[in-house]
Amino acid sequence: MxxxxxxxxxxxxxxxxxLPGTIEIVINYHMIIIGFxxxxxxxxxxxxxxxxxxxxxxxxRVQLRLDVLASFVSVVVFGFLTYRNWVEAMKKFDIxxxxxxxxTDIPIWPAYFVVPFxxxxxxxxxxxxxxxxxxxxxxxxxxxLFDVDELTVPGEAA
Amino acid sequence: xxxxxxxxxxxGTTGANTAIATAEKLSELTNGAMKMEVFPQSxxxxxxxxxxxxxGIADAGFVLLPYFPAEFRNTGMIADLTMIFTxxxxxxxxxxxxxxxxxxxxxxxCDACQAEMAAQNxxxxxxxxxxxxxxxxxxxxxxxxxxxxxxxxxxxxxxRWAQDVGATPVxxxxxxxxxxxxxxxxxxxxxxxxxxxDAGLSDVLKAVMVDVPGGGFGGSAMMNINRDVWQSLSxxxxxxxxxxxxxxxxxxxxxxxxGNTKGRETAEAKGIDVVDADAALRAATEEWIHQDFDGIAKxxxxxxxxxxxxxxxxxxxxxxxxxxGLVANVDGAEALxxxxxxxxxxxxxxxxYGM
Amino acid sequence: MSNVExxxxxxGILFVLLxxxxxxxxxxxxxxxxxxxxxxxxxxxxxxxxxxPYKFTANWVLSSIPMFLLMGYVAYHAQLTKGLFQAARVWMxxxxxxxxxxAVIGSSIFAAVTGSSLACTAAMGRIAVPEMxxxxxxxxxxxxxxxxxxxxxALIPPSILLILYGVIASQPVPHLFLAGLGVGxxxxxxxxxxxxxxxxxxxxxxxxxNNDYTWRDRFTALGDTWPIILVMIFIxxxxxxGIFTATEAGALGAFFACIVGFAKRTLTWQKFRxxxxxxxxxxxxxxxIGVGASLFTRFLAISxxxxxxxxxxxGISDQAIVILIMIVVLYLLIGCxxxxxxxxxxxxxxxxxxxxxxGYDMIWFxxxxxxxxxxxxxxxxxGMNVFVMKGVVGDQVxxxxxxxxxxxxxxxxxxxxxxxxxxxxxxxxxxNLLLN
Ligand code: NA
Ligand code: NA
Numbered sequence: 001m002x003x004x005x006x007x008x009x010x011x012x013x014x015x016x017x018x019l020p021g022t023i024e025i026v027i028n029y030h031m032i033i034i035g036f037x038x039x040x041x042x043x044x045x046x047x048x049x050x051x052x053x054x055x056x057x058x059x060x061r062v063q064l065r066l067d068v069l070a071s072f073v074s075v076v077v078f079g080f081l082t083y084r085n086w087v088e089a090m091k092k093f094d095i096x097x098x099x100x101x102x103x104t105d106i107p108i109w110p111a112y113f114v115v116p117f118x119x120x121x122x123x124x125x126x127x128x129x130x131x132x133x134x135x136x137x138x139x140x141x142x143x144x145l146f147d148v149d150e151l152t153v154p155g156e157a158a
Numbered sequence: 159x160x161x162x163x164x165x166x167x168x169x170g171t172t173g174a175n176t177a178i179a180t181a182e183k184l185s186e187l188t189n190g191a192m193k194m195e196v197f198p199q200s201x202x203x204x205x206x207x208x209x210x211x212x213x214g215i216a217d218a219g220f221v222l223l224p225y226f227p228a229e230f231r232n233t234g235m236i237a238d239l240t241m242i243f244t245x246x247x248x249x250x251x252x253x254x255x256x257x258x259x260x261x262x263x264x265x266x267x268c269d270a271c272q273a274e275m276a277a278q279n280x281x282x283x284x285x286x287x288x289x290x291x292x293x294x295x296x297x298x299x300x301x302x303x304x305x306x307x308x309x310x311x312x313x314x315x316x317x318r319w320a321q322d323v324g325a326t327p328v329x330x331x332x333x334x335x336x337x338x339x340x341x342x343x344x345x346x347x348x349x350x351x352x353x354x355x356d357a358g359l360s361d362v363l364k365a366v367m368v369d370v371p372g373g374g375f376g377g378s379a380m381m382n383i384n385r386d387v388w389q390s391l392s393x394x395x396x397x398x399x400x401x402x403x404x405x406x407x408x409x410x411x412x413x414x415x416x417g418n419t420k421g422r423e424t425a426e427a428k429g430i431d432v433v434d435a436d437a438a439l440r441a442a443t444e445e446w447i448h449q450d451f452d453g454i455a456k457x458x459x460x461x462x463x464x465x466x467x468x469x470x471x472x473x474x475x476x477x478x479x480x481x482x483g484l485v486a487n488v489d490g491a492e493a494l495x496x497x498x499x500x501x502x503x504x505x506x507x508x509x510x511y512g513m
Numbered sequence: 514m515s516n517v518e519x520x521x522x523x524x525g526i527l528f529v530l531l532x533x534x535x536x537x538x539x540x541x542x543x544x545x546x547x548x549x550x551x552x553x554x555x556x557x558x559x560x561x562x563x564x565x566p567y568k569f570t571a572n573w574v575l576s577s578i579p580m581f582l583l584m585g586y587v588a589y590h591a592q593l594t595k596g597l598f599q600a601a602r603v604w605m606x607x608x609x610x611x612x613x614x615x616a617v618i619g620s621s622i623f624a625a626v627t628g629s630s631l632a633c634t635a636a637m638g639r640i641a642v643p644e645m646x647x648x649x650x651x652x653x654x655x656x657x658x659x660x661x662x663x664x665x666x667a668l669i670p671p672s673i674l675l676i677l678y679g680v681i682a683s684q685p686v687p688h689l690f691l692a693g694l695g696v697g698x699x700x701x702x703x704x705x706x707x708x709x710x711x712x713x714x715x716x717x718x719x720x721x722x723n724n725d726y727t728w729r730d731r732f733t734a735l736g737d738t739w740p741i742i743l744v745m746i747f748i749x750x751x752x753x754x755g756i757f758t759a760t761e762a763g764a765l766g767a768f769f770a771c772i773v774g775f776a777k778r779t780l781t782w783q784k785f786r787x788x789x790x791x792x793x794x795x796x797x798x799x800x801x802i803g804v805g806a807s808l809f810t811r812f813l814a815i816s817x818x819x820x821x822x823x824x825x826x827x828g829i830s831d832q833a834i835v836i837l838i839m840i841v842v843l844y845l846l847i848g849c850x851x852x853x854x855x856x857x858x859x860x861x862x863x864x865x866x867x868x869x870x871x872g873y874d875m876i877w878f879x880x881x882x883x884x885x886x887x888x889x890x891x892x893x894x895x896g897m898n899v900f901v902m903k904g905v906v907g908d909q910v911x912x913x914x915x916x917x918x919x920x921x922x923x924x925x926x927x928x929x930x931x932x933x934x935x936x937x938x939x940x941x942x943x944x945n946l947l948l949n
Contacts, residue, residue: 001576001580002580002767002771004764005580006764006765006768009764009765012308016306017326018308018328023329023331026760027571030576031570031571031572031575031576031579032570034796034797035570035796035797035800036566036800038794039797039800039801041793041794041797042794042801045794047795047798048536048798048801049536049538049798049802049854049855050531050535051531051532052534052895054532054534055534063534067534070533070534070535073530073539073543074539077539077543080562081562081566084559085563085566088209088567092228097226097228099227100227102317102321102327103318103327105227111567111571115566162553162815168683169869197815199683200810200811201811201814201815202811205568206564209564210560210561210564213556213560213561213563214554214556214560215549331573337685337687340755341755341756342755342756
């Protein structure tokens with residue numbers, strides 16, 4: 001995405017011709033892929049932003065129960081999102097949805113399938129965490145990030 | 159009955175204010191029995207509008223057909239024909255004529271258009287259109303001036319024209335118009351002159367060319383209503399809704415016409431050149447449009463597998479021609495609304511339309 | 514139940530879910546879906562969750578976020594910051610509290626290549642705090658300065674918070690960025706004033722440091738700052754000098770930071786991978802909340818709760834200042850407990866109608882909001898910048914000491930906030946000057 005936009009700007013200034021369709025490709029492909037394909041890693045690394053305040057005051061045992069509850073909600077919500085966005089993607093597939101840029105048509109229907117795929121991955125990760133939480137088996141997920149040290153705190157975009 | 163109406167226009171804009179006026183109209187037509195709640199930008203954006211009305215998040219909404227070229231292929235082809243403004247020399251009444259013509263074409267003449275509306279679970283009721291002009295940060299007038307310009311376009315017709323005259327068509331979101339022009343990302347935009355005031359373009363523009371390439375925005379389905387909602391209404395309610403929708407299209411078309419006139423006045427007051435093309439460029443453009451129209455029918459037949467495109471284009475041209483005459487002396491939104499209702503609304507059977 | 518009552522019930526359920534530590538994005542999605550189902554029926558609710566995730570994400574303004582994130586992470590991992598503090602100390606070391614002042618200046622410049630306040634604190638904390646502690650600076654002053662200076666990271670552009678505000682409130686990002694530059698610089702000056710005053714009152718907290726630098730040393734030190742200055746000039750000149758848009762600035766900035774990092778050989782493939790992964794994780798975490806907030810906005814709109822709340826609040830007093838003070842206090846409270854991205858996306862659907870109805874300038878309000886949320890980064894009990902600082906210093910300084918250290922700076926921040934409210938034109942001066 002960085003390269004794509006850089007090339008677009010370079011082409012605009014050097015050749016006086018922007019790359020056709022940059023905006024549409026960036027938002028429909030790059031953004032959707034970045035947003036939804038890395039979603040399951042976010043779930044795996046427990047990087048979803050939540051409000052810690054009240055729960056932190058509760059005993060450790062209750063906190064673990066809450067983690068199980070969060071996994072359960074995650075399974076249900078992302079399971080439903082997977083189904084719903086699959087239906088939506090099929091609608092786009094049926095008409096082979098595209099956007100028109102200048103005189104060319106850019107197909108965007110494939111991008112719609114990224115959403116249910118990404119949601120399904122999250123659903124699976126959450127389901128695994130839920131089963132581990134219920135059975136007390138230690139999760140084999142790597143919730144640590146390699147060598148990123150203190151930057152690794154939820155909500156760091158702020 | 160309460161109707162949830164969504165529009166992608168921000169609160170306070172011409173588009174949103176028209177929707178509010180339409181809600182009052184609907185209430186007045188039904189003695190308060192039908193109410194319309196307007197959600198400007200808060201419920202659905204323009205990009206979400208088609209699916210949003212289809213799935214009933216809103217009961218009705220302002221659907222910009224060219225945003226959904228795959229869903230609305232037949233209607234989209236007609237929306238691609240607005241360069242007819244230039245051929246027919248409709249000046250500042252092209253948008254008014256188009257408003258009547260497209261409504262008549264879709265409601266009375268185009269079964270394929272009706273079918274694609276139905277496939278999106280919607281019922282079409284009205285359109286509003288306006289003329290676009292070429293507005294640049296460089297001087298304009300001749301074919302030579304156009305070479306190498308980066309022109310922001312909002313439709314395929316202008317892209318084809320830009321390429322033909324040696325300019326580069328660029329797409330840019332509407333809200334980056336000012337930024338784009340002031341930062342040289344684009345040299346020109348083809349938009350309504352109303353943007354000179356609305357987007358504050360008067361500081362950055364040098365010249366406006368009114369007649370070439372011309373054309374306008376002709377692909378709005380302003381009051382599309384969810385089909386299930388439509389079918390749940392009584393026949394009187396359906397007729398009242400359609401009447402209010404007619405008013406909406408007429409009012410917005412008229413208000414844009416006023417906005418364009420005001421934009422032109424601002425431009426002239428600020429010393430921006432408001433010009434027509436020279437004779438050579440004008441002739442070349444007309445020649446190009448003729449060829450392009452032949453191409454459009456062929457393009458849509460081949461690329462999008464549409465049938466009878468030549469006849470469709472011919473039928474629409476005839477209807478448009480008729481409407482250029484009908485709107486010649488119209489003097490306001492109410493008059494245009496009455497004219498459209500008399501020409502079209504009274505000929506629609508609301509027992510069966512959209513059922 | 515009326516629509517408004519349904520809306521308020523949903524707000525109540527939302528609080529319960531949040532208290533049970535269900536992630537903010539999930540909570541918002543659950544409540545909005547349920548709420549829409551009750552208000553407009555199954556079909557509409559079912560429709561909404563199929564449309565919003567894609568359409569929220571496929572957004573041109575939003576697309577600048579991953580790029581600014583990548584730029585910040587690359588700048589951090591490639592240690593482009595290293596020379597910054599050194600150069601500042603060589604020039605400023607002679608002043609009372611010179612090292613602390615240098616840390617503020619270093620943070621302000623690093624702010625120009627990172628969108629976040631935490632990255633700023635982490636980067637400057639590692640370099641400046643050990644040096645201050647070695648020079649016998651009081652630990653409270655040393656850590657407090659760097660924790661508060663980090664907040665400048667979200668004010669001086671680029672700023673993830675300002676971009677998110679721009680997306681949700683439909684405000685132009687360049688205007689927000691220019692206003693942010695002004696507020697960021699004013700904040701930095703205000704922090705320097707606090708340091709000078711505190712050291713004047715109690716010179717023991719910042720003993721003078723050995724500072725026999727020649728002019729030659731001074732210019733050599735500047736030489737080490739070139740990578741970051743180059744990236745900064747490139748972005749600012751492009752963004753405000755009329756060469757490219759915000760999204761493009763992000764892409765070019767990230768690209769440029771990579772080139773500089775690889776050229777200097779401080780950026781390895783492994784570090785680049787770490788930076789890219791961080792960028793992806795943060796972006797998708799943002800998108801989940803964003804999708805939730807976007808659904809929630811529509812639910813609130815249909816229920817009429819937003820209008821009800823704004824009518825009530827605006828009805829409390831016809832004095833604009835009273836309403837504003839209420840909003841300020843509210844956000845200071847929220848800031849104590851929530852981190853800014855969550856707080857911003859969670860509250861904007863409710864607060865924006867008030868601001869619109871009250872007729873306030875939306876650019877100005879965006880800056881006020883971000884400034885308030887950033888104060889929340891250093892207030893107890895949840896102060897993310899302070900936690901990051903604690904991570905850097907380990908057992909050397911207690912959490913309480915760091916919170917105490919930022920105390921005087923928070924007082925100064927409140928003065929800055931009061932100034933922003935009293936003289937809104939100072940916030941809008943830069944964007945008005947350069948963009949209108
Ligand atoms: Na920044
Ligand atoms: Na806090």
